[in-house]
Amino acid sequence: MARMKFLCDSERCIECNGCVTACKNEHEVPWGVNRRRVVTLDDGVPGERSISVACMHCTDAPCAAVCPVDCFYTTDDGIVLHDKDLCIGCGYCFYACPFGAPQYPQKEAFGVRGKMDKCTFCAGGPEGKDNSEEERHKYGRNRIAEGKLPLCAEMCSTKALLAGDGDMVADIYRERVLKRSGRPQTWGWDTAYQEKS
């Protein structure tokens, strides 16, 4: 069974923000909401690294565990999606997420945040038909229904960001590490995909 995963190869990421732009453009994400962002570690210091971060679609998603209205569901290949009609914008998922993935479109008095928004692995949400106008408006484009993978990874010019079946992603990364030597740094994988008993 395929298990969809993201992997960012920090040795290859050149901090071009192409993935961020691709995501915003593809899903017409509003101002102030960044489903994906590039984080630079040790900025300005020799050996600095950049990684592209978004929802990692965790195996045991903490956002889903804390959601008081249970608006999260997971596809059979591990994509974590949510229903904006159920979301009450409480922000619990934001506090629970180790990657800071949940985003909120509003910031108003009395803590009004609006419906939570996050990376959908380009798989839309539970809105009528796939790629309907409503789904596109609420969740963005549903590329998975079209047989395509997330645009952020497909647009990555250095192929630093990989998205797809976890086994295939891991194989590519393993080959890279063997070729260039050094230690593998699957950033975020331990946190996101660790099997807990």
Add this chain to the structure above:
Amino acid sequence: MKTSTVKLTVCVAATLVALAGCYGPVFPTVYEPGEYKGASDPLLKTHATAESKQALQQRFTTSQTDR
């Protein structure tokens, strides 16, 4: 009929009418915690097919493998 009896009857009737709107369902819908309660996603069905998974693997091989 005495005036007081009429008044009492009217009062009781008015109270009954006023309380008629206070009825609520006796058995609320109780969900198991952690159970998704929203609309069903059509992707879950279409994406579960072998063809769909094969198409995604093909796509991955074409667009993301190292060259």
